Amino acid sequence: MNIPTLRDIYQARTTIAPYIARTPLTYSAGLSAALDAEVYLKHEEHLPLGAFKARGGINLLANMSEQERARGVITASSGNHGQSIASACRMFGARALIGLPVDANPNKVASMEALGAELIFHGVNFDAARRYCERLAAEEGYRYVHPVNEPELIAGVATASLEIIEDLPDVAVMFLPIGGGSGVSGACVVAQALNPNIGVVAVQSEAAPAAYLSWQQGQLVQAPMQTWVEGTATAEGYELPQQIMRHRLHDFVLVSDDDIRRAVAMLVEKAHTLAEGAGATALAGAVRRPDLAQGKKVSITVSGGNITLAQLRDCINLYLSD
Numbered sequence: 001m002n003i004p005t006l007r008d009i010y011q012a013r014t015t016i017a018p019y020i021a022r023t024p025l026t027y028s029a030g031l032s033a034a035l036d037a038e039v040y041l042k043h044e045e046h047l048p049l050g051a052f053k054a055r056g057g058i059n060l061l062a063n064m065s066e067q068e069r070a071r072g073v074i075t076a077s078s079g080n081h082g083q084s085i086a087s088a089c090r091m092f093g094a095r096a097l098i099g100l101p102v103d104a105n106p107n108k109v110a111s112m113e114a115l116g117a118e119l120i121f122h123g124v125n126f127d128a129a130r131r132y133c134e135r136l137a138a139e140e141g142y143r144y145v146h147p148v149n150e151p152e153l154i155a156g157v158a159t160a161s162l163e164i165i166e167d168l169p170d171v172a173v174m175f176l177p178i179g180g181g182s183g184v185s186g187a188c189v190v191a192q193a194l195n196p197n198i199g200v201v202a203v204q205s206e207a208a209p210a211a212y213l214s215w216q217q218g219q220l221v222q223a224p225m226q227t228w229v230e231g232t233a234t235a236e237g238y239e240l241p242q243q244i245m246r247h248r249l250h251d252f253v254l255v256s257d258d259d260i261r262r263a264v265a266m267l268v269e270k271a272h273t274l275a276e277g278a279g280a281t282a283l284a285g286a287v288r289r290p291d292l293a294q295g296k297k298v299s300i301t302v303s304g305g306n307i308t309l310a311q312l313r314d315c316i317n318l319y320l321s322d
Contacts, residue, residue, distance in 0.1 A: 001149055042164050055084075098112055
């Protein structure tokens with residue numbers, strides 16, 4: 001697997017431009033006051049699928065051969081990646097099969113069904129669904145799309161970080177959530193190429209710390225996964241993003257699931273922004289580690305907004321009870 005280059009990311013932007021509008025980077029007075037920093041939110045929840053993953057799916061399918069598309073495309077997802085592949089397959093005329101854990105977010109399930117994907121429910125978590133899809137691909141001849149270890153996916157989602165630096169050239173720190181690592185690793189490639197002084201900070205739930213432990217130990221690690229935040233719910237590290245992050249990532253912050261719940265509500269109250277758990281994880285990291293943000297110009301990526309009403313209620317209730 002080749003590490004995407006800045007040239008690849010610029011090419012990805014050209015590829016996805018007819019399908020995806022540039023998302024806003026907006027100053028938040030409320031969060032700036034709360035964090036004692038100059039805070040800008042990257043609003044990936046504004047994309048049509050409600051998540052940054054849409055960028056990667058389009059770039060991948062656009063670069064896929066007709067023969068690969070004709071085989072049918074299969075992947076595993078906790079939700080947003082699956083929406084991305086389902087949508088891109090619809091655009092480019094390929095059959096989409098999406099493996100999901102049995103308790104997948106119902107809003108994301110409904111979206112994938114509406115996009116015409118064939119859904120396969122298997123296992124109690126994302127990685128169980130992934131292994132099952134890998135087996136089906138080998139047995140049935142589908143074109144398997146790894147949810148993370150695909151250079152075109154990383155180049156596609158990295159266009160969001162490219163937009164941040166173009167809109168805010170003097171950004172000092174970029175906070176991003178991490179599950180598998182496509183978004184963070186893409187940010188690392190962009191920042192290193194354009195301004196190595198920019199600090200890229202990954203944030204993950206401590207209830208699913210596989211990416212953190214893999215980065216910390218310098219090898220792929222499996223770890224228990226018990227988080228409610230499906231967008232960060234991976235049970236192991238993945239080769240390509242870890243290879244990219246190993247010498248490029250500035251810092252890695254673990255936060256509790258309750259920290260993330262509070263961040264969801266904090267975004268509603270102070271920034272009028274609706275985020276899912278993964279979409280609020282980067283803010284939770286900035287709150288947990290104020291030393292990384294104080295007195296600096298920072299971007300916080302809101303990676304998605306596909307939250308259920310029940311999840312939102314729990315977040316607000318916890319926030320109000322503090």
